[in-house]
Amino acid sequence: MKDSFGRDVEYMRISVTDRCNLRCKYCMPEDLPDIPHPEILRYEEILRVCAAATRLGIRNFRVTGGEPLVRRGCVDFIRKLGELPGVGKLMLTTNGVSLERCVPELVEIGIDSVNISLDALDRENYRMITGYDVFADVYRGIMAALAAGLRVKLNCVAMRGVNEEQLLPIAKLAARHPLDVRFIESMPIGAGKGFDPVTGKEIVALLEKHFPGLEEDRERRGFGPAAYYMHKDLLGRIGVIDAVSHGFCESCNRIRLTSDGLLKTCLYYSETVDLKPILRRGGDDSALEMAIREAVAHKKEKHLFHEDRQEAEGRKMSQIGG
Ligand code: SAM
Ligand code: SF4
Numbered sequence: 004m005k006d007s008f009g010r011d012v013e014y015m016r017i018s019v020t021d022r023c024n025l026r027c028k029y030c031m032p033e034d035l036p037d038i039p040h041p042e043i044l045r046y047e048e049i050l051r052v053c054a055a056a057t058r059l060g061i062r063n064f065r066v067t068g069g070e071p072l073v074r075r076g077c078v079d080f081i082r083k084l085g086e087l088p089g090v091g092k093l094m095l096t097t098n099g100v101s102l103e104r105c106v107p108e109l110v111e112i113g114i115d116s117v118n119i120s121l122d123a124l125d126r127e128n129y130r131m132i133t134g135y136d137v138f139a140d141v142y143r144g145i146m147a148a149l150a151a152g153l154r155v156k157l158n159c160v161a162m163r164g165v166n167e168e169q170l171l172p173i174a175k176l177a178a179r180h181p182l183d184v185r186f187i188e189s190m191p192i193g194a195g196k197g198f199d200p201v202t203g204k205e206i207v208a209l210l211e212k213h214f215p216g217l218e219e220d221r222e223r224r225g226f227g228p229a230a231y232y233m234h235k236d237l238l239g240r241i242g243v244i245d246a247v248s249h250g251f252c253e254s255c256n257r258i259r260l261t262s263d264g265l266l267k268t269c270l271y272y273s274e275t276v277d278l279k280p281i282l283r284r285g286g287d288d289s290a291l292e293m294a295i296r297e298a299v300a301h302k303k304e305k306h307l308f309h310e311d312r313q314e315a316e317g318r319k320m321s322q323i324g325g
Contacts, residue, residue: 004060006268006302013091014226014257015061017049017084018324019077020069021262025098026134027122029160029195030320038322042263046080048282050087052260055291057089059299061258063226065094065118067324069262072101082112092226094118096158096325100137102144106151116154116225118185119145122162124172132166145182155182156225156242160189161201170206171213177239185229185242192270193319203245207232210241217241226256246270252305258298259324266298271306273317 004012021038023031044052053064064084071077085093092115099119109117121141123129129138148155159166159173170186177184188200211217214234224231228251229242259267264282265275276298281290 004296004299006299008304010255012256012258012299012302013061014063015053015056016065016067016257016259016324017053018067018069018260018262019049019071019080020074021322022073023068023070023098023321024073024100024135025070028132028165029162029189029198031194038263044262044264044279044282046076046083048264049080049260050083051282052278052291053084054087055288055295057087059292059295062089062091064090065096067096069321070098070100071095072097072105078105078108081109081114085112099141099144103140103147106147106153110151110153114153116156117148118156118158119148121145121157121173122159122166123169128166128169149180149182157182157184159184159186161186161206162189163199163201165198167201170201170209174210174241177237177241181238183224183231183239183242185244187244188247190247192323195320200247203243206243228254261323266295267323268298268302269306270323271315272303273315
């Protein structure tokens with residue numbers, strides 16, 4: 004479906020929980036209060052929202068969080084989501100800690116791709132950034148996903164003075180394995196406000212030094228805003244997501260559903276549409292569709308990350324779903 008700026012909104016990110024088994028420095032401060040359990044949408048309620056979205060042409064879904072795999076029944080939910088009529092691509096974003104054991108079922112479901120967060124390639128730096136000594140579990144999850152033939156993309160948030168030395172080793176994983184590596188400029192949302200992003204431009208300059216002849220790949224890969232690069236020595240692609248320094252609002256194709264039922268049409272603004280009253284007070288499917296349509300109609304033209312406005316988002320990234 005089109006928004007008022009003519010952009011085709013075709014993709015929804017669904018946060019199934021705001022809880023997480025890690026505490027990444029740039030995402031989740033220690034003091035984040037959990038949303039009370041009754042406020043969290045039940046899986047059946049989320050499926051109703053997704054069914055309404057597919058009828059409006061929003062057919063591609065990513066399950067995220069918090070950490071989606073810490074919510075009981077998440078993989079079963081993904082299966083049911085994939086069975087809804089009209090669903091296009093089905094994707095998962097995870098920190099990978101509990102991924103290994105889920106891989107066989109994700110393969111059986113036919114998930115289209117799995118994004119795994121990885122901000123360091125050694126045990127100590129990983130622990131320093133995420134707060135937990137679980138690098139080995141995450142790495143095993145990545146390898147299990149690859150071995151099972153899943154399409155894997157690694158997400159690395161690039162932060163000056165924190166993981167700059169890790170960027171090249173992580174990029175080189177795309178030379179050894181058939182996976183894409185994407186570098187994300189850290190965004191000034193929640194705990195992310197305290198970090199200085201390594202810009203997309205700087206990352207491309209670093210990559211060009213080590214992969215001379217690096218070339219932009221203009222073929223579309225997924226629903227995200229990453230610019231991808233290819234090189235003869237790389238089995239996968241390296242992507243750069245420079246939301247802050249460059250921005251890609253003109254082609255923004257997405258909306259977000261938070262775990263407590265808020266529909267959010269732009270990462271930057273705090274404005275949301277609460278679907279819970281419709282879901283819990285007898286609203287029918289047409290009321291749900293109308294609410295989604297209205298939210299999309301009011302989707303803002305662009306983020307204002309460079310300005311500290313009142314309407315700026317106050318929630319943490321783990322509450323929004325990335
Ligand atoms: N727990 C899962 C994970 O880490 O992949 C899914 C949720 S996490 C909020 C989704 C994505 O948002 C991750 O790739 C994470 O690195 C990214 N993210 C979190 N905070 C960020 C920030 N301040 N700037 C940029 N990306 C951020
Ligand atoms: Fe958890 Fe993902 Fe946020 Fe890290 S980035 S704290 S893994 S939600």
